[in-house]
Amino acid sequence: MINLIMKDILGSPAILVGLFAFIGLLLQKKPVAETISGTLKTVMGFILLGAGAGVLIGSLDHFGAMFKEGFNVDGVIPNNEAIVALAQQTFGTETALIMLFGMVANIVFARVTPFKYIFLTGHHTMFMACLISAVLVTAGVTGPILIIIGSTILGLLMVLMPALLQPYMRKITGSNDIALGHFGSIGYFTAGVVGQLVGDKGKTTEEIRVPKSLGFLRDTSVAVSLTMAIMFFIVSFAAGPSYVESELSGGTNFLIFGLTEAIVFAAGVYIVLAGVRMILAEIVPAFQGIADKVVPNAKPALDCPVVFPFAPNAVVIGFLFSFFAGIICMFLLPIFGLKVIVPGLVPHFFTGAAAGVFGNATGGRKGAMFGAFTNGILISFLPALLLPVLGSLGFENTTFGDSDFGIIGILLGGFAKLFM
Amino acid sequence: MKILVVCGNGLGSSFIAEMNVKKALAELGIEATVSHTDLTTAKSEAADYYIGTPEIVDLLEDGTRRIIRLVNLFNVAEIKKVLQQHLEV
Numbered sequence: 053m054i055n056l057i058m059k060d061i062l063g064s065p066a067i068l069v070g071l072f073a074f075i076g077l078l079l080q081k082k083p084v085a086e087t088i089s090g091t092l093k094t095v096m097g098f099i100l101l102g103a104g105a106g107v108l109i110g111s112l113d114h115f116g117a118m119f120k121e122g123f124n125v126d127g128v129i130p131n132n133e134a135i136v137a138l139a140q141q142t143f144g145t146e147t148a149l150i151m152l153f154g155m156v157a158n159i160v161f162a163r164v165t166p167f168k169y170i171f172l173t174g175h176h177t178m179f180m181a182c183l184i185s186a187v188l189v190t191a192g193v194t195g196p197i198l199i200i201i202g203s204t205i206l207g208l209l210m211v212l213m214p215a216l217l218q219p220y221m222r223k224i225t226g227s228n229d230i231a232l233g234h235f236g237s238i239g240y241f242t243a244g245v246v247g248q249l250v251g252d253k254g255k256t257t258e259e260i261r262v263p264k265s266l267g268f269l270r271d272t273s274v275a276v277s278l279t280m281a282i283m284f285f286i287v288s289f290a291a292g293p294s295y296v297e298s299e300l301s302g303g304t305n306f307l308i309f310g311l312t313e314a315i316v317f318a319a320g321v322y323i324v325l326a327g328v329r330m331i332l333a334e335i336v337p338a339f340q341g342i343a344d345k346v347v348p349n350a351k352p353a354l355d356c357p358v359v360f361p362f363a364p365n366a367v368v369i370g371f372l373f374s375f376f377a378g379i380i381c382m383f384l385l386p387i388f389g390l391k392v393i394v395p396g397l398v399p400h401f402f403t404g405a406a407a408g409v410f411g412n413a414t415g416g417r418k419g420a421m422f423g424a425f426t427n428g429i430l431i432s433f434l435p436a437l438l439l440p441v442l443g444s445l446g447f448e449n450t451t452f453g454d455s456d457f458g459i460i461g462i463l464l465g466g467f468a469k470l471f472m
Numbered sequence: 473m474k475i476l477v478v479c480g481n482g483l484g485s486s487f488i489a490e491m492n493v494k495k496a497l498a499e500l501g502i503e504a505t506v507s508h509t510d511l512t513t514a515k516s517e518a519a520d521y522y523i524g525t526p527e528i529v530d531l532l533e534d535g536t537r538r539i540i541r542l543v544n545l546f547n548v549a550e551i552k553k554v555l556q557q558h559l560e561v
Binding site: 172173174175176229230234268270271272273274322325328329332333336337340352354355356357358360361364402 | 480482483484485487488509510511512528531543544545546
């Protein structure tokens with residue numbers, strides 16, 4: 053019986069999260085049909101996560117092999133969805149528990165401290181819970197202590213990061229109604245500071261005419277396929293047709309194989325995203341519902357595209373300069389003895405764009421350019437520095453993308469080493 | 473009636489917007505199914521109305537879909553206003 057509860061229920065993240073959703077739906081007194089479908093979909097979400105991980109590993113393995121053959125160094129692609137899907141296979145239960153109690157801690161901190169923020173970007177809460185589990189377990193923290201420390205840290209981050217950005221958010225939105233809840237905060241904060249130092253906020257980006265043709269990059273599937281296709285073509289050429297066709301593709305033409313594998317990777321991300329969406333669908337509304345009742349006057353901390361409409365030109369400029377920094381860093385990293393981080397369009401688009409908006413708010417055009425450029429450097433170096441902290445997870449050719457995951461992972465790994 | 477809220481990733485913004493659209497519909501006394509998704513999926517998912525920020529939903533515009541543009545996805549008052557205009561209530 054104990055074995056059933058401990059191992060088969062609590063030890064199986066899909067069932068555990070399904071149980072949370074079931075209890076949540078019961079407490080909200082939802083109709084039976086909704087309770088059943090909500091519970092089933094949550095479990096299915098976790099199963100999709102595992103299925104997506106399988107697809108991603110296949111493609112990443114081939115990428116890693118070609119990169120190594122072609123350049124004689126390891127290349128790592130930062131992709132939150134990929135690393136989280138992989139990590140679920142080892143740290144699934146820890147992630148689920150830290151995420152749940154982290155959300156509870158968020159409500160408690162918002163209630164008792166002056167930082168009245170409710171962090172509603174559910175997928176980032178989940179990614180951060182996963183990072184915290186991976187780093188702490190690798191450092192040797194386990195059991196109830198892991199869950200208590202982990203969820204406290206997560207809850208703190210969920211109020212402190214939006215609080216750090218709020219002075220800039222007031223400048224950007226011209227009001228104090230919404231906050232930014234996205235774990236690229238360090239990059240945005242730095243962009244705001246850099247903008248203040250180098251720029252002139254009178255010369256805003258919004259007076260410049262920028263072509264609208266980059267809009268298609270907002271579609272994640274398109275952006276991922278495109279980056280990966282370019283990257284796979286580069287490594288396929290570097291590794292050479294004879295290596296690819298004899299060792300990996302089973303005779304299929306090396307370029308066709310590269311293109312297929314790029315789209316396989318994008319398909320893996322798509323499956324994982326569908327899973328994450330299903331898991332969050334029942335949990336986030338329940339979280340907001342509770343927060344509304346318990347924390348009066350709380351501000352919702354929302355996903356980063358919330359700032360995009362306030363400075364659409366800074367979005368495009370920010371993306372370009374962040375990506376530009378990523379490409380430069382790709383060549384700089386090996387000089388410092390670090391693993392090569394392959395710049396991805398998705399992290400550079402979303403966090404680069406938001407950094408551009410922050411830079412523009414404090415330093416106009418120059419602020420947007422230099423602010424986003426700094427963000428690009430951060431999201432290249434931080435993932436590389438994070439790799440050793442992730443332990444065995446770090447060998448999978450992928451890592452976390454956004455800046456806070458890097459900073460928090462490195463700090464947490466360092467602290468854990470001191471005390472364990 | 474089915475309303476689909478769309479954003480680039482189909483995770484964060486569209487999800488919060490979906491909750492706001494539901495709130496607005498409840499205040500207007502309209503019954504509808506609301507869900508959220510990413511741009512790619514939206515192209516193959518049938519719905520009576522597609523809601524999102526202009527730069528996103530403009531990419532869905534092909535003359536056959538009913539599109540509702542929204543500048544601030546988090547402002548329930550604005551959502552109510554555009555819903556009233558488009559749903560003719």
